[in-house]
Amino acid sequence: MSIALPGRHRRLIYLAFAFLVLSGLVWLGGRYGLRSDPELPHPLEAWALKLHGAAAMLGLLALGSVLPQHVRFAWRARRNRTSGATMLSLAGILILTGYGLYYAADENLRPWISLAHWASGLVLPAGLIWHVAAGRRRKKPGS
Ligand code: HEM
Ligand code: HEM
Numbered sequence: 001m002s003i004a005l006p007g008r009h010r011r012l013i014y015l016a017f018a019f020l021v022l023s024g025l026v027w028l029g030g031r032y033g034l035r036s037d038p039e040l041p042h043p044l045e046a047w048a049l050k051l052h053g054a055a056a057m058l059g060l061l062a063l064g065s066v067l068p069q070h071v072r073f074a075w076r077a078r079r080n081r082t083s084g085a086t087m088l089s090l091a092g093i094l095i096l097t098g099y100g101l102y103y104a105a106d107e108n109l110r111p112w113i114s115l116a117h118w119a120s121g122l123v124l125p126a127g128l129i130w131h132v133a134a135g136r137r138r139k140k141p142g143s
Helices: 007-034 043-076 081-103 110-137
Strands: none
Touching: 007 043, 007 110, 043 081, 081 110
């Protein structure tokens, strides 16, 4: 029964999250920084979204991969629940709002879904750093 994530698995999670955040940041840079005409998308935005779509697929795979062992066993053992639950909540918000960005038809709602999505996305790295640090701190010898 292993809660700790072996090197390759852990690296998959870091890679997927870094890819998600970086592609999101590039889109934000294009949308809010580089547009010369506020009505016209900067070419980087479309590229960033294509990369972000790929990152989202990898990210969902990475999230799914921690559920059956890591999350289930740690939850039962009551280890690192607060930061773990925060990670799961952030992931849930990102998935729901990501779905909303694809399919919400209401144009008045879209900017709010977008804001909720990328604001939670920007919090994700801090959440992960907190989660990993708390997990290491509380690690029992030999577990
Ligand atoms: C989105 C969901 C989650 C992700 C992506 C995630 C990811 C990670 C990562 C990358 C580590 C560092 C592993 C290492 O340094 O070896 C870690 C550690 C840890 N996580 Fe999670 N986690 C998630 C949810 C949870 C939940 C819900 C719990 C508890 C109920 C939890 C409990 C722990 C514990 C106890 C550790 C320390 C493991 C050890 O080294 O012994 N995690 N997590
Ligand atoms: C599990 C995690 C995530 C999933 C499933 C996800 C999914 C999505 C989806 C489906 C879209 C819409 C793409 C399109 O319209 O073509 C999107 C857009 C976006 N995502 Fe994510 N994302 C995740 C994490 C993140 C993170 C960590 C960031 C960090 C900043 C982020 C920032 C953005 C931005 C800035 C957009 C563009 C918003 C807009 O079009 O108004 N996402 N994401």
